Amino acid sequence: MIEDAPAKVNLHLHVTGRRADGYHRLDSLVVFAGASDSLRVGPGEGVTLGLGGPEGGALAAEPDNLVLRAARRLAEAAGRPLPGAALHLEKRLPVASGIGGGSADAAAALRALDRFWGLGLGAARLEGIALGLGADVPVCLASRPALMGGVGEVLSPAPRLPAFGMVLANPRVALPTPAVFAGRQGAFSPPASLPASWPDAASLAEGLRGLRNDLEPPAIALCPPVAAVLDALDALPGTLLARMSGSGATCFALFRDAAAAARAAALLPAAWWRWGGAARTGD
Numbered sequence: 001m002i003e004d005a006p007a008k009v010n011l012h013l014h015v016t017g018r019r020a021d022g023y024h025r026l027d028s029l030v031v032f033a034g035a036s037d038s039l040r041v042g043p044g045e046g047v048t049l050g051l052g053g054p055e056g057g058a059l060a061a062e063p064d065n066l067v068l069r070a071a072r073r074l075a076e077a078a079g080r081p082l083p084g085a086a087l088h089l090e091k092r093l094p095v096a097s098g099i100g101g102g103s104a105d106a107a108a109a110l111r112a113l114d115r116f117w118g119l120g121l122g123a124a125r126l127e128g129i130a131l132g133l134g135a136d137v138p139v140c141l142a143s144r145p146a147l148m149g150g151v152g153e154v155l156s157p158a159p160r161l162p163a164f165g166m167v168l169a170n171p172r173v174a175l176p177t178p179a180v181f182a183g184r185q186g187a188f189s190p191p192a193s194l195p196a197s198w199p200d201a202a203s204l205a206e207g208l209r210g211l212r213n214d215l216e217p218p219a220i221a222l223c224p225p226v227a228a229v230l231d232a233l234d235a236l237p238g239t240l241l242a243r244m245s246g247s248g249a250t251c252f253a254l255f256r257d258a259a260a261a262a263r264a265a266a267l268l269p270a271a272w273w274r275w276g277g278a279a280r281t282g283d
């Protein structure tokens with residue numbers, strides 16, 4: 001079986017506070033892109049992970065790989081001996097890049113192995129395991145647009161979204177999430193107040209314009225090329241809004257439709273990782 005692991009994009013990301021354990025409270029509208037990794041699961045001896053794809057070289061299939069950690073946690077939760085599983089991850093999303101590639105892969109492993117092993121653990125238990133693997137893993141489990149609160153574990157339905165196109169661009173600099181959070185300065189932001197729906201891509205972009213990604217300033221301080229990526233996205237024909245996703249360095253731009261996004265992505269420097277296509281809005 002093959003499980004899709006789509007890139008997550010934070011359309012806005014407000015840091016609303018900080019917990020005693022250092023984790024930050026967030027308010028974020030999360031959507032998923034057509035860009036994805038894919039995870040194949042088949043019978044095997046023990047649980048093994050093979051890596052392929054254009055971005056696979058950046059990862060090592062070592063025991064602390066998030067996919068293997070997800071498999072171990074699931075096996076612990078099952079509490080009984082399980083048959084072997086040979087996993088193969090086709091890695092197309094850049095690693096450590098703010099679009100949740102590792103989280104999406106871990107979530108895909110939870111979904112696929114729950115089915116492969118016939119565990120039927122159910123959404124609540126899978127979500128609990130997901131949160132133990134990382135703050136972004138629960139939202140990736142459903143891979144549907146969602147409003148994210150808490151440190152990532154409080155999920156509620158997103159406003160109704162129009163169809164829209166999206167370009168993703170990464171300057172090929174990995175940004176460590178903890179360093180970006182640690183560099184954030186100033187007052188916390190209030191949660192965004194969002195309408196129940198947006199009629200079209202232009203009004204979505206307009207609505208997001210008054211919001212922000214609070215991690216953009218610290219990410220740019222650590223990685224100045226992020227500012228160049230945002231400028232390049234802003235300058236593309238048809239860009240409605242450009243912003244950074246997560247803790248960076250991947251930035252995104254919104255477009256009227258997938259075709260406009262695909263045409264625009266081809267105009268970005270070939271040295272960058274870039275993608276253009278449809279957002280998965282659930283319609």
Ligand code: C5P
Nearest residue numbers: 022023024134135136151152177178181
């Ligand atoms: O949970 P995850 O492993 O993705 O988080 C990586 C790091 O990012 C954490 O150790 C923490 O420094 C920071 N983080 C945070 N608040 C969040 C999510 C992540 O401070 N809500």
